Amino acid sequence: MSISERTTTAPPMALSHRGILSRFGPSNRAVFPWVLMAPTLIILFAIGIYPFLYSLYIASHNVILSKPYLPRIFVGLYQYQALIQDPEFWHALRKTLLFTVQAVFIEFWLGLGLALLFQRQLAGIAFMRVFILIPMILPPLVAALIWRYMFYPGAGLMTYYVGGITKALGFGEIPFLSDPTIAFQTLVFVDVWEWTPFMFLMLSAGLASIPRQPYEAAEIDGASSWRVFWTITMPLLRPAILIAVVIRTMDAFRTYELIVIMTRGGPGNATTTMNVFLTKTGLEFFDASKAAALSLIMMMIIIVMSFVFIRVFRSKTEVAE
Amino acid sequence: MNIVKLSAATAAGLSLLMLALPTHAQTEAQKALSGKTVHFLAPSMPQFAALAKFFPEFEEKYGIKVVVDEVPFENYRQKSLVEMQQGTGTYDFFAVDVMWLAEYAAAGFLEPLMPYVKNADLTDADYDIDDFLPRVISGTGVFNDTLYTLPIGAGPVGTTFRADVAEKAGFKLPERFSPEFTTKYMYDAAKKVNNPESNMIGFANIPGRWFWGVTYLPYLFAYQTPETKGDEYVDKDWKITINNERTVASIDYFLSLKEFMPADSANWGIGEATAVYQAGNAFGTWNYQDFVKGFFEDPETQAKVAGKNVHLHTPAGPDGVIDPWFGAWSLGVSKDSKNKEAAWTFMQWVTSKDVQARATQYGAGPSRHSTYKSETLAKYQPWWPGVYEFMLKETNPDERVRVPEWAEISDIMGEEGNRVWIGEIDSKTAAANMEKRMTDAMRKGGYYIPGRNDLPKQQWRDLTYYDRLPSEWN
Amino acid sequence: MKQPTYNMESPAAPLVQRNWWVYLVLILVCLVNFVPYLWVVMTGFMDGASASSATPAWFFTPSLEAFHYLIVEKGIMKNFFNSVIVSLASTFFSVTIGMFCAYALARYDFTGRDDVSFWVLTNRMMPPVAVLIPIFVTFQTAGLLDTLAGLVLLYTAMQLPFVVWMLTGYFRDIPRRYEESAMVDGDTWFAAFRKVTLPLMMPSITATSIFVMILSWNEFAFATFLTSTQAKTMPPAIMAYSIGADIRWNVLGAAVVLITAPLILFVLLLQRQLISGLSQGVVRK
Known part of the structure; x- marks a missing residue:
């Protein structure tokens, strides 16, 4: 050719x-x-292009939207410098990374496990697939509201049933959203609930596109299924893993609706992630310059993370082709 | 009680009569506006839902169509600010919270209203601007001696308690504003009936971090002394003053209510606390006067509590000080509107004596003398007339300091306060942190630039400013 | 257990026996995923009083109060049809346009290919909050505020990176020689693409479309800021109507029914295609 x-x-x-x-x-x-x-x-x-240039411009100035009468002053890199010196920024960054890594890690393995189970030709499996996909179909805001309702005092399902069980067992009520550590994990749990279906779907696709021959060869060699999984399935699944994990990492890093509806960064500041911090700065305090600088930093972090990830996976992908 | 019932019956008859009577004559100038459409941006709040009931009637009468765009409250501020800032002119009039007036007016987003009020071609002869409570209209709508918005109800925050539960426990709750109702009284009463085992908690507090600027303030104010009134957050030079023993004591009091609440309550917002109360599982909770009807007194949806409540003010502190809270929504005409006259025609109609009185049936709050005295109000929302004197003389529109930094101040208060609630820090540390961080916010806002002489006036130090007769404003 | 946990069966493999534990796990997962949704849907059929009950209410007299409020009083069907138009159109455009880009990235080796592909992805990385105002200004200048066309354009742009990345992978799986042989037979490039590659790609295009559809259908932030009374879509409308001074759970429940019904119907109808589409790489090498 x-x-x-x-x-x-x-x-x-x-x-x-x-x-x-x-x-x-x-x-x-x-x-x-x-x-x-x-x-x-x-x-x-x-x-x-315009939003990008606008952000660069605003980030180098001192613009507070709720005070349009203030003169615009060029401040150079001050906004970035101020952020880097702000403990709230580092706190938010740490929380975000922790949230992203945990959520994506759990979603990946759960999604993969489910995808593998769905490989079996079982009666009713097509029907079950729709059930599994439901959390993903919900608008993120609605999903977050549903879970806020689940933890409502009294009538919330989690409060009533799970809380009821732990009470009966003598552990007392679980502070799902009131203990800093538990509240953070509750949010991770809900994120996992919402987005594991996405991983499941992407990885199902990847699994199904793996050719049959390598498995036949492995069968002849008498390799254990564990070995088959690590030496054949995982390497051949790389392209699907790449897309699924990169997309999910990008989105988990920016998670907003879930957190703002369920805890709004609380209790204390236990769940104040970057995007909560950003939205508060930009849309509640209207500090447009600080928000622009923050969002550019966030974007840089996501770019670096994705870039590294793609590099690591790409090189092997191309060999597999 | 009987008098209320009696007057309720006559009020029902009267309001029917009023419906049938033509209340306003239309002027030539107004007739010319027929066929126009005005756009209104409003948050989805009960006050505006009540107004929306009157759109069809207005449309029929004036031929002007009102299209309302409802936005979730969470996004309302951002959306309205962006629209105003970019001068889109998409909306002819906006809903303006009392907290934002200074900002919007200073930025020139709103049209001064007095010329319209005085324009006999556009304003009904019976409009009577002096019928508005002075402090309500000037507190809500006046910036720099100029009237920018018209209030559609202003009210205090308070507490709601179950009278029947108190009775069963053998005591009777005091009247609203009774000096007997103190922070100590409230705690003791809650303690008396608190029995979580049988699903009755003493008080459903709202400690979620983004609510402190609303639910904690009553106690911050209650713990002031007559001498420290006015210096709750800032002194005359805008230096933050919040790090003091009164703040610490008020946080401690707020925290003492934690003993009545379940373990998983540090994030409770208005929704959670209200739901617990509505389900009949709490003796008392926080209220905002404008929400009383929808939250506690709707017999259809709150069957368990409607009619059994006593609505009190927030308690007085050790020195007898009460929270002068002032909350209000108002309507303002956009500077960029192309239909200002039509928008005004609607606004003057909807804030007229007649409509204001009738709107109280659907949960709207009063801001006119005549509305406070109307029988419709007495019938449908009997808890309102009791705050008339308070709104006339006690309330302070600057209870929450009306500067653009307030959002940040309130957030800092909530974050530090909530950290005390979950036991991360103690109240002394919280007060110190608040002072430090609020000072940073104010410094960033330019309040401490030496020689700056255009800082906002602290009108709350002399509240008579707000008592001027409404028609005297520019 | 002799039967390995991770059994790599092709779809054509015979039925595996003794799957009770698999069923158990799957049914459990289905329950966890479905019950919260079911619960809020049930709330949609309650009246205001049952929706604010003290304990979870599983049995109640159904009421259409909330649906009446949304559909009759608030006229939400207008928003519904706006949403249908916007999400269908933006899905169509982003998939059609992105498909060619993906094709180029998959088929051609040119300088800067990886850079282009990564740059496309970076367009998905900016937090929406940060770009709301500049986008608003752009739209205002272009007269696109509160128009369906504006939303379609924006959503198309928002979904392109995902479409391009998804489809690039699937194009790579289709051997080049198929097209080439068609072209040898005298077809133009486009004819070969249309007759050979496209049909092979159709299932994965369908799958990608469904993802894009879900994302466009559910988009909230931009829809809130860029529309007012004409082009408002479902998400901002349901938020405004179900959250007032507090959350009206039965209205939210009804809104959830209205906003998820089309998507669930969509997935039910297309799910076979969705799955086989995602597994399109099965053109064996």
Whole structure:
């Protein structure tokens, strides 16, 4: 499939698209991909460039939206510097990383486990799949509200049943949302509830696309299923894992609705993650400059994290191909 | 009780009569506005739901269509600010919380209203702006001696208790504003009936971190002495003063109510505490006057508690000081509106004596003398007339300091206070932290720049400012 | 247990016997995932009084009060149809446009390919809060505020990175020689793409579309800020109507029924395709 082969074996096309089209057309392997990508790149650029430049501009100034009468002063890198010196920033960063790592880790293994179970041809499995997917279908705000309701005093299912059981066993009531450590884990739990279906779906896809031959070979060798899993399934699943984990990490890092509805960063500041901090700064205190600087820092962190992750996985993926 | 019932019957008859009578004549200028549509941005709150009941009537009468865009309260502030800032003109009038007036007016987002009030072509002859309670209209709508918004109900916060439960325990709750109702009384009463085993907690407090600016303040104020009144957060030079023994004592008192509450309550908000009370499982809880009807007195949805409540003020502190809380929503015309006259026509109609009185049936609160005295109010919301004198003489529109930094101040208060609640720090540390962090916020806001002479006026130091007759404002 | 826990069976494998523990686990997971939803849906059929009961109420007299409030009083069906239009259109555009980009990234080796692909992904990384105001200004300038077209454009852009990343992987799985042989037979590139590659891709495109659909359908933050009375979609509407001074649980429940019904129907109808679509790589090499 070299270029020369293409051009010589497809004369009708070259004839019908003489002129501009043949210059930018499929035969030009240097230019054509850009033609195909152009609409995507143009839209992303058009929508993305102004917000990005605006953020850079605002972050280098001193703008408080609720005080439009204040003069705009250029402050250079002051906003970033102030953030880095702000203990609240480091606290939020630590909480965010902890939340992201825990949530993605648990979601990944649970999702993988479920995906493996669903490989079996069981009666009623198609039906069950819809049940499993429900949390993901809910709007994030609604999911968060449902869980706030689950922990409502009195009528909340968790409070009433789980709390009732622990009370009966003599452990007393569990402070699901009132103890700093437990509240944080409760949020991780709800995030896991909401997004494991996503992992499950992405990994199911990956599993199903693994060819059969390697397993047959392993069977002949008499390899244990544990070994098969680690030496065949996991490596071949890499592309699916990559997308699933990168997307989920990006989203977990930005989790907002869940936290703001259920605890709003409390109790104390136990669940104040970056995005809670950001939203408070930007949309409650209207400190646009600080918020812009913060969001740019957040974006840098996500970029670095994804980049490293993709690098690690990519190199192996391409070998597998 | 009997008098209330009697007057209720006549009020029902009267309001029927009023419905049938044409109350306003339409002017030529108003007729010319027929066919227009005005857009109104409002948070989804009961006050506005009550007003919405009157849109069809207005439309029929004036031919002006009112389209309301309801936004969750959480997002309302951001949305309205962005709309105003960018001058979109999408909305002709806005709902404005008392806390935001200074900001919006200073930024020039709102249209001064007095010219409209005085315009006989657009305002009904019977409008009578001096019928508004002076402190309510000026506290809600006046900035820099200029009237910017019209109030649609202003009220204090308070506490609601179960009279029947008290009776069973052998005591009778005092009247609203009775000096007998002190912080100590409240704690003792709660303790007397507190019995979590049989599903009755003494008091459902609201310690969630984002509510302290609403639910803790009554105690911060109660613990002031007559001498320290006015210096609760800041002194005359805007230096933060919150780190003192009164703050510590009030936090300790607020925390003492924790003993009545279940273990998982550090995040309780208004929703949780109210739900517990509505379910009949709490003796007392916090209230805001405008929510009383929807939260506690709706016989359809609150069958367990409706009619059994006593609505009190928040308790007086050791020195007899009570919280002068003032909460209000108002309507303001957008500077960028293209239909200012039509918007005003609606606003003057909906805040007129007649509509205001009738709206109380649906849960709207009063802000006019005539509404306070109306029989509809006495019939449907009998807990209101009791606060008339308070709203006239005691209330303080600057109870929460109305500066743009308030959001931050209140957040700091909530975070530090909530940390005390969960036992991370003690109340002394919290007060010290509050002072330090609030000072940082004020410094950032530019209050301590040497030689700055345009700092906001501290009107709360002389409340007579707000007592001017409404028609005297610009 | 002889039967390995992680049994790699292809879909064609025979039925595995003695699966009771698998059933147990799956049913448990289904319950955990479904009960909270079921519960809030049930609340939607309560009247205000039962919705604020002291203990969980499993038995009650059903009432359509909340649905009446949303549909008749608040006219939420208008928001519903706005949502349908916006999410269908943005799904269509983002998948169609993103598909070609993904194709280029999967098929062509050009300088900067990895950089482009990563840059596309970075567009998904900015927190919405940070870009609300600049996007608002852009929309205001372009006259797109409170228009369905504006939302469609924005959601298209928001979903493109995901579409591109998802589909790139699946395009890679389709051997190049299929198209090439079609082109050898005299088809143009586009004809070959349409006749050979697209049908093979269809299931995974369907799957991606469903994801994108879910995300667009549920988007809240931008919908709140960029719309007012004309183009408002479901999420801001249900939030405004169910949260007032406190949360009206029965209204929220009814709103949840209305907002999830189309998606659940969608997934039920397309779930076979969804799964086989995601496993599209089964064009064996």
